[in-house]
Amino acid sequence: MIHQYKMNGYNIVLDVYSASIHVTDDLAYDAIHLIDTGLSEEEARAELKKAHPEASAQDLEDTFSDIDELIAKKKLFTTDVYEKAAGYLKKQSTVVKALCLLVAHTCNLNCSYCFASQGKFHGGEGLMTFETAKRAIDYLVENSGSRHNLEVDFFGGEPLVNFDVCKKTVEYARSIEKQHNKNFRFTLTTNGINLTDEVIEWANKECYNVVLSLDGRKEVNDRFRVDRGGHGSYDKIVPNFQKFVSKRGDKSYYMRGTFSHFNTDFTNDIFHMADDLGFSELSMEPVVTDPSSPSALTEDDLPTLYEQYEILAKDMIRREKDGKPITFYHYMIDLQHGPCVYKRVSGCGSGTEYMAVTAWGDLYPCHQFVNDPKYRLGDIWKGVERTDLRDEFKECNVYSRPECLKCWARMYCAGGCAANAYHATGDIHGVYEYGCKLFRKRMECALMLKIAEAEMQQNGEGVAMPHANAAAVRC
Amino acid sequence: KHIMTLETRDMAKSYENGGCGECQTSCGIANQKCENKNN
Numbered sequence: 001m002i003h004q005y006k007m008n009g010y011n012i013v014l015d016v017y018s019a020s021i022h023v024t025d026d027l028a029y030d031a032i033h034l035i036d037t038g039l040s041e042e043e044a045r046a047e048l049k050k051a052h053p054e055a056s057a058q059d060l061e062d063t064f065s066d067i068d069e070l071i072a073k074k075k076l077f078t079t080d081v082y083e084k085a086a087g088y089l090k091k092q093s094t095v096v097k098a099l100c101l102l103v104a105h106t107c108n109l110n111c112s113y114c115f116a117s118q119g120k121f122h123g124g125e126g127l128m129t130f131e132t133a134k135r136a137i138d139y140l141v142e143n144s145g146s147r148h149n150l151e152v153d154f155f156g157g158e159p160l161v162n163f164d165v166c167k168k169t170v171e172y173a174r175s176i177e178k179q180h181n182k183n184f185r186f187t188l189t190t191n192g193i194n195l196t197d198e199v200i201e202w203a204n205k206e207c208y209n210v211v212l213s214l215d216g217r218k219e220v221n222d223r224f225r226v227d228r229g230g231h232g233s234y235d236k237i238v239p240n241f242q243k244f245v246s247k248r249g250d251k252s253y254y255m256r257g258t259f260s261h262f263n264t265d266f267t268n269d270i271f272h273m274a275d276d277l278g279f280s281e282l283s284m285e286p287v288v289t290d291p292s293s294p295s296a297l298t299e300d301d302l303p304t305l306y307e308q309y310e311i312l313a314k315d316m317i318r319r320e321k322d323g324k325p326i327t328f329y330h331y332m333i334d335l336q337h338g339p340c341v342y343k344r345v346s347g348c349g350s351g352t353e354y355m356a357v358t359a360w361g362d363l364y365p366c367h368q369f370v371n372d373p374k375y376r377l378g379d380i381w382k383g384v385e386r387t388d389l390r391d392e393f394k395e396c397n398v399y400s401r402p403e404c405l406k407c408w409a410r411m412y413c414a415g416g417c418a419a420n421a422y423h424a425t426g427d428i429h430g431v432y433e434y435g436c437k438l439f440r441k442r443m444e445c446a447l448m449l450k451i452a453e454a455e456m457q458q459n460g461e462g463v464a465m466p467h468a469n470a471a472a473v474r475c
Numbered sequence: 476k477h478i479m480t481l482e483t484r485d486m487a488k489s490y491e492n493g494g495c496g497e498c499q500t501s502c503g504i505a506n507q508k509c510e511n512k513n514n
Contacts, residue, residue: 018483018485019486020481020483022478023481025478059477066478067478074487085490085494097499098500149510333505334507335481335482335483335484336482336483337484338505338509339498339509340492340494340509340511341489341494342490343494343501343507343509344486366502417502446505
């Protein structure tokens with residue numbers, strides 16, 4: 001399977017199963033398309049000659065020679081032989097790699113679009129005790145086999161409402177690391193209200209990554225991200241975030257915003273965070289909500305959103321050239337050191353390698369299933385009791401979803417988010433098609449960015465890259 | 476002459492070698508890094 005598209009003056013061909021990325025001139029682009037439609041090489045040559053009367057016999061010869069060489073190297077028109085890899089990693093053993101600790105089922109903000117119903121997860125309010133958090137750490141150690149690196153997310157609700165327990169939990173985990181040959185990687189997702197000097201110092205010492213929730217421009221952020229009195233949070237949280245980032249050094253963080261039907265021009269929020277506020281690590285995510293909600297994204301929004309993703313990618317090339325790069329979560333792909341085939345077809349790990357722990361110690365497949373009684377797996381004292389449910393999540397991969405078998409992007413998403421699929425279709429093996437459409441667009445932009453980066457590097461070395469035509473405008 | 480190929484990880488080789496399972500969970504797979512030092 002291949003995927004062909006044109007963007008920013010490049011003719012791009014992705015060979016899905018080898019994950020090879022080719023940049024071609026117009027002649028090769030059309031030749032590959034003709035072969036992909038099922039024509040023999042002879043038929044394709046005849047059609048290509050008609051479509052490109054300006055091409056010399058030598059050009060045609062060279063084009064098909066290039067294509068034949070790539071086919072021989074198994075970098076073009078490769079077939080899917082990876083089905084056996086699906087579930088392989090999870091079948092080997094059920095090792096828990098990460099826990100999401102919902103240390104606070106409450107929040108000091110009252111955002112109407114919150115998937116966790118303002119932190120209560122459609123249930124009662126509550127805070128995790130240190131004893132429960134301590135047991136969660138022990139549960140993770142006991143169920144992680146020989147794995148060295150373990151991830152623990154402080155999440156909510158707003159985790160900093162229960163900062164004391166976060167601190168004590170880290171202290172406890174650090175005290176047992178050496179004894180069990182483990183390395184805990186703590187992360188924090190916060191709305192910034194309680195981001196005090198003490199928290200900043202603690203997070204910069206203990207958290208290897210921090211997610212800071214901000215929706216961008218003041219009027220956009222304050223539409224949804226309000227306190228219980230209905231007051232916007234922007235003026236409170238932005239100075240806190242700026243202070244935090246100024247002291248973060250080279251440790252990881254990123255700004256995480258949500259865009260909705262009300263700000264489909266979301267690149268302006270990204271650029272505001274970059275240019276006006278000084279943040280360089282950025283993410284803006286599409287709201288996932290009830291389709292009847294006024295904030296829900298619609299089919300009519302899609303052309304605008306596609307355009308926005310392209311605007312962002314082109315602008316990032318400009319910033320790279322200007323020496324002031326920014327990152328965007330979904331465009332940070334690593335072509336040489338990315339995941340292997342097994343990971344690419346195995347899914348995210350929810351319900352098996354990753355679980356969410358409620359304030360009361362219940363286990364759920366991930367933070368988006370919390371308090372849905374059908375998806376309670378067990379608890380941190382007795383472990384996973386619903387092994388049937390865990391097995392169902394083990395089978396969540398690209399091969400369990402018929403829709404994925406036709407999709408060129410499946411080696412990059414592993415079948416997508418089980419929670420989104422469940423909320424959209426009622427089945428974790430379903431497909432949240434709207435999310436898929438946006439994902440595919442983001443992947444096209446991300447691959448184009450990698451090509452532009454390669455071209456910048458090659459320009460420095462005096463190597464020319466094939467492109468659509470000389471008049472094509474690139475940033 | 477007409478096609479340039481970016482350098483990417485060899486998927487067929489990674490399949491032959493088996494998965495080590497050392498990678499993190501992923502909420503994403505596309506932008507994940509392999510944690511196997513031998514890669």
